[in-house]
Amino acid sequence: MMEQTFVTAKIISNRLIGDAVRHLTVQPERQLDYEAGQFFLMRLRDDKGDYVERSYSASNFSNRESGIEFVIRIDPSGHLSPLVGRLAVGDTVDLKGPFGRFGLAMAKDLKKLVLIAGGVGISPIRSIIQKSFSLNEAYPIQLFYGFRNDNDFLFREELQKYASSGRLELVTTVSTNNGTRAEHGKGYIHLFLENRIFKPEAGVDCFICGPPAMVKETREKLLTLGFERGQIHLEAW
Ligand SMILES: Cc1cc2nc3c(=O)[nH]c(=O)nc-3n(C[C@H](O)[C@H](O)[C@H](O)COP(=O)(O)OP(=O)(O)OC[C@H]3O[C@@H](n4cnc5c(N)ncnc54)[C@H](O)[C@@H]3O)c2cc1C
Structure with a gap:
């Protein structure tokens, strides 16, 4: 099987939808097909410039036009999730995947x-x-x-x-x-x-x-x- 690589994805929207929950929509620069229930590895750089990676499930069913949606709970003492709150439209994240059999x-x-x-x-x-x-x-x-x-x-x-x-x-x-x-x-x-x-x-x-x-x-x-x-x-x- 071909090894997966990270794909850059642009932030389309980033909304607060719960007490500390972000609804993030991204558009990958290359099509990433996935099944409902699967997840992606998301990679961001932290304040020191180091990469941090975490898994996030796609929250919409594969849709080429409107991008991939994620629902991310912000843990204030966590490493990656607080960075998500700062992402603006036009910023990018890296995605690798899809992974998982849940579905x-x-x-x-x-x-x-x-x-x-x-x-x-x-x-x-x-x-x-x-x-x-x-x-x-x-x-x-x-x-x-x-x-x-x-x-x-x-x-x-x-x-x-x-x-x-x-x-x-x-x-x-x-x-x-x-x-x-x-x-x-x-x-x-x-x-x-x-x-x-x-x-x-x-x-x-x-x-x-x-x-x-x-x-x-x-x-x-x-x-x-x-x-x-x-x-x-x-x-x-
Ligand atoms: C398959 C899969 C799918 C997932 N999908 C989603 C999703 O859709 N949405 C979502 O919100 N999350 C999802 N998660 C969880 C997500 O991957 C992250 O674990 C979550 O966002 C926390 O990451 P973080 O970097 O913010 O926190 P982390 O840095 O991982 O820390 C998490 C917590 O552990 C504590 N901690 C860290 N290190 C230590 C230590 N050494 N000792 C004690 N405590 C410590 C932190 O203070 C923090 O409270 C998924 C996980 C998996 C495995």
Whole structure:
């Protein structure tokens, strides 16, 4: 296989969309095709001029015209993510990839799709939703999406629009008391699966993305609800 090299990508937009979350859109100078759910290695120079590299999932489904989108939580004590906040339109980052197998290809004979996202874990999940809606298939989708508070309900309008189509059922929960709205359940997302999630029959595949503790607990919950290991696909950061 040909070794991948970094490709320069220009910043098209860089917006704050949550309490400390950036929605970054970039246009690579050469086409980078990827599958929904995959990630790229992003490289930037820090203040000392040294390179720093981190992985970020694409949050949109491959789109040649509008570029690649990323959703990046800024960790003030981190190395790369605070640099993202300073990127202006026209600046560049380097991208290598795509990498990873997380995505619809992991599901065989898919009949029903369960997506479970924690925080910025919505990023590859959104890409998978966009791809699902672009296909000529009508498998029903459940999206269980947990976030800290209402400000971190990323892509609210887009997700509510998918839900209003009737094909996607949206369940949201908040894990803190700040800004709680009645529309969200209260507590961690894995506590809201029981009695709501599709029955664990053949053809039901579950994709989980979020922080390691959330992914671990959610996986354990799915196993106790009767899902087989092969029906559960994980991406933990
Ligand atoms: C496949 C994959 C996909 C990902 N996709 C996304 C995505 O879409 N969006 C997203 O926001 N993130 C994503 N991540 C996470 C991302 O790659 C980075 O880990 C994240 O942005 C933090 O990077 P950073 O350089 O800002 O922080 P880092 O410098 O990596 O630091 C992270 C934290 O560790 C602490 N730390 C660092 N060094 C030490 C040390 N020696 N001792 C103790 N603590 C330390 C820092 O203070 C900081 O709080 C993904 C990760 C993977 C593996």
